[in-house]
Amino acid sequence: MNREYKKSRVARRLTICLAGLLACLLFSGCDYSWRDLWSRDNPKPNDELVVEKGDGEGEGDVIFQGAVEYTGQPHSGTDIYYVGKGERKNYIIVIDPGHQLRANTDLEPIGPGSDITKMKVAGGAQSAAGLTEYDLNLSVSLMLRDILIQRGYSVVMIRETNEVDISNAERAQIANKYNAAAFIRVHANANTDTSIRGVQVLCQSPDNPFPCNKTYAESRLLSELMLDEYCNATDLRRLSIIEDDTMAGINFSNVPTAIVEMGFLSNEAESRSMETAFFRRNAAEGMANGIDAFISEIAEESETHTSDTDTQFSTIDKMAE
Numbered sequence: 001m002n003r004e005y006k007k008s009r010v011a012r013r014l015t016i017c018l019a020g021l022l023a024c025l026l027f028s029g030c031d032y033s034w035r036d037l038w039s040r041d042n043p044k045p046n047d048e049l050v051v052e053k054g055d056g057e058g059e060g061d062v063i064f065q066g067a068v069e070y071t072g073q074p075h076s077g078t079d080i081y082y083v084g085k086g087e088r089k090n091y092i093i094v095i096d097p098g099h100q101l102r103a104n105t106d107l108e109p110i111g112p113g114s115d116i117t118k119m120k121v122a123g124g125a126q127s128a129a130g131l132t133e134y135d136l137n138l139s140v141s142l143m144l145r146d147i148l149i150q151r152g153y154s155v156v157m158i159r160e161t162n163e164v165d166i167s168n169a170e171r172a173q174i175a176n177k178y179n180a181a182a183f184i185r186v187h188a189n190a191n192t193d194t195s196i197r198g199v200q201v202l203c204q205s206p207d208n209p210f211p212c213n214k215t216y217a218e219s220r221l222l223s224e225l226m227l228d229e230y231c232n233a234t235d236l237r238r239l240s241i242i243e244d245d246t247m248a249g250i251n252f253s254n255v256p257t258a259i260v261e262m263g264f265l266s267n268e269a270e271s272r273s274m275e276t277a278f279f280r281r282n283a284a285e286g287m288a289n290g291i292d293a294f295i296s297e298i299a300e301e302s303e304t305h306t307s308d309t310d311t312q313f314s315t316i317d318k319m320a321e
């Protein structure tokens, strides 16, 4: 994170604060909340101004895909593809809002060909005040979607409602299907020790026994950048990157993957923050900044090493260390 960038962020926040104040002064009764300012500045993709539902031929069209074929059973959800309009439209970012309304306790292998199995989708965490992880994850993911579309990326949403049934392995298969430039899995944490707070980002280890081993360097770099930018934007405590080889949503992925654990729902102060639209907007912006930083790195790499994949990987690996 360079200082110029931090300065410009501070300047931008100040400008937004002043604009908010001005809006309150201009409109009698001060009817505009942060959420209103946010949604007016960032129209939802279903607004005609940004994208239209279409046949997929036009830029910005939303394409509703059918169920994804998978080695197990097809899921009952749909993946939703927003075709980008900007310079970065060729980079498809797949966003996975973690969990869903109901857990699916059927089992699936934790990786391709593995004998070890795990529940298809766990129920997710919940705060003492009743904030559910699946709701929070979706809310932040929808904001992230809007920011990425505004920045010109193509975006695939694994879900836009809570009423789906999509296993973790299937979610990774969707990212593979689109050959995602980055697969971002949005989660929140919980611990029996309620004093624990802060942010963790998960990816595979260099010793991962599944094919996702090949994308370790990129996933690690993506995770580092996501952690840095997310913590800068939210001011939450930076815990660490965790390398974990037990997650089907990582092990089935062939693309750069990061699980962002946005904070601890089990911690009172952190869960209260996560209830607010203000926090969620910063969280989404932080993740978008992390994605921007990652795409800039890989774009630079592919410019300097267009024909030498091995060199690309070793260079990225060094940068990640």
Ligand SMILES: [Zn+2]
Residues within 6 Å of the ligand: 098, 099, 124, 125, 133, 187, 188
């Ligand atoms: Zn989770």
